[in-house]
Amino acid sequence: MISILFKYRLIMNKNRFANMPVAEKIAYALVVLVITAFVLIMTGMCLKKADKIIEFINPSTFEYFNFLGAVVLNLILMAAISIEAFAEVEDIYYRRETQFILQFPNDFSIYFIYKLVEISLKIIPVLVLLFPLGLLYVFFFVKYYGAAVAMNFILYSSLSLVIILMFSSALVMALAAAIARLLSFFRQRTIGLMLAIGFIVILCFYFPVLKDCLTQKSENKNALANIYNTIKVSANKFEFSPVSILAEGANSFVNAISRGLLADIFYSLLVTIAAIVISYYINLIFFFREMGSLLDNMSLRQNSSRSMLYFRPLESMPAVWRGAIYDETCHVLRKNFLMVFIFMVPAIFAMPFYLPPKFFEAVRAANKYWAIFVINSTILMYGSELMAGDLINKRAFMQLLRPMSVKLKDFLAAKIFFYWLIWASLLLFVNSSWAYFLRLDIFEFLEVFFLIVIWSAVAPLICYGVGSLAYAKFSLKKDADGFQPSDPAVRIIVSIILTVMCIGSFRLYNSGLEMAYIYVYFLAWLAASFFTLRAGARALEKKEL
């Protein structure tokens, strides 16, 4: 069944490409070109600055950078994968395709395995963007520990990515299934709260454990041995969990055979396989039984009453404003929002509590706003995914607007206003802990405050402005059921523009300019995005309405 599904998916893609107008083909080629250029430029920049960066990440501070790397990989990357996977898996419940596939005499669990592989494959291109960072780490290992250790790192990283991809996809499937099942017993908002509390509790344990693990002294300073040690220590910390017992068993087994690279790789493979097998069985228990009841539960959820976080001030606003953000306010605890809220924001807020004072001293000495720029860029990049995706996925709002005398520009403006408030609040919350640990004084904090206020307004303006323009110019026609390889052009273009904006601000600040110039820089972006929004809304109106 899997091969059949893949075969016809390929045929669909081939047909889609063959029937694409030339303009769309050119747009896609451009997108590929820009991504390649982005990776090459970033790699070039890394190579150019490699010596300086490697000096900065010397063996004495490597543990902390390793910690940061692990946090980035585990939280940011896994959050990205989880958000993507969760949205995909949720879609399975709503798609009519599911009902269509259900009528065939095949084991339905295979369909989910197919989805798992498909989700993982879809996410792989994202990893290309991490290439320059990986390269830096390789240089680091070569410089301080030799080529053999660097090779270990490459092998281990490749395996880790497979683990992250497969395991998080499988885990998210189980999570979606668990939610679907729990919906029989609890209201959606109760489940949302339980999940949020659960994740916060996990994070509270996660950071200290990870920190302990990574700061364990290893005799040979071998990077792989460090990571290997990490897993062992993690296993000891959670000695009663089945994974730990399995890991310990595998550890003893591998130690009995040999020590060294081969054993480590074998061990990693074992852990990967174990992770996938366990997630498969989790899915088997939760997912593959009584698919009908899960579909029922999920469709019932659509009827759930008011959202916990209904945005009250909107009640006194014009109808178009309420309409524009109806979906966001009514489903504030749904998928993407849920994941962003419960994964990333508490994690980034909590991170400084676990970093050593000397880290903040080093940051403050080098560039006190360095962390602030990185955090804001990261959160807003995630936000862009949500907002640019909103344009593509919610074509429904176009259909609603079609018979109404509402200007698309006004409709999008309401969305932008809403997201501005959301992002500004989130950034202020997250930055507050960093500002405290970076020991910013009141004037410095005010500088950051104004930066956040402007920055969080520019981001949604760019997303909806550039997004609507790109959508009007490049976007493909969508199937009635929304079933086709997702059209990445709009998201990618928006992400590239946002990246340019974020990097630009950082580079300006880095070049020694005062914060006032950064404000001017952002205000320039604000003006440009405003005009883009006008043009984009007009073009989109012409195309869709």
Place this chain on the structure above:
Amino acid sequence: MLVARDLNKKYGDFSALSDVSFEIRPGEIFGYLGPNGAGKSTTLKLLTFASAPDSGQILYEGRSIFDITNEYKNFLGYVPEVPFVYEMLTGREFLNFVCDMRSIPVSGRKNIDYYLEIFEIFKDAEKLISCYSNGMRKKISIIAAIIHRPKILLLDEPTSAMDALSTKKFKDILADFKTSSTAILLTTHVLEIAEKLCQRIAIISKGKKLAEGTPEEIKKAGNCSGGELEDAFILLTNPEIKNGEYPGR
């Protein structure tokens, strides 16, 4: 052949089906009629695993369909009200996909051309489904449901969006399936079709079965002997209307 016994299904506080029972026999077209929101689509969802009953049984040849899922699916053909198709496949590719999913060997796919000819979409078979009209999509969906000669055929408004000639041909196909002992469940709003095609009919409203029997028995139950099924249907599903005195008459 297919027996539904005391099916109950609730969505929150709303009871979509309440103690609904019926039987579809081999070689019979069973009409399953009801006004909008009566529970017809819910019943079909239960019969195709897209929903689960709160209580009650669905038996295929005496065994619960939940115990013999794949065996049951082998004999099942289903045409949903809104057909699902992969728009980026051609008509022929889509039908081949269905055959692949049902493990029908290439040598056993001669039916594809036969049905494409009958429904007059043979010349469009190599075009992408995204270019098809609603009627053509419906036809492709029907072919996909009958290509493996199912023993149970569930049809949800199969003739909607189809032109008169295609509807006529479709009726002929149903007659052919009937003679080959296929049990057919048909939901339709066109009561004329139900009256002509169905041997037995069940009428449901607000999740409850109101009447079951031959078209004549249904007319009797609605106090419309010698009248039309339509009148009996209206009177049965609208008990507040008496002696045919409903608005517009």
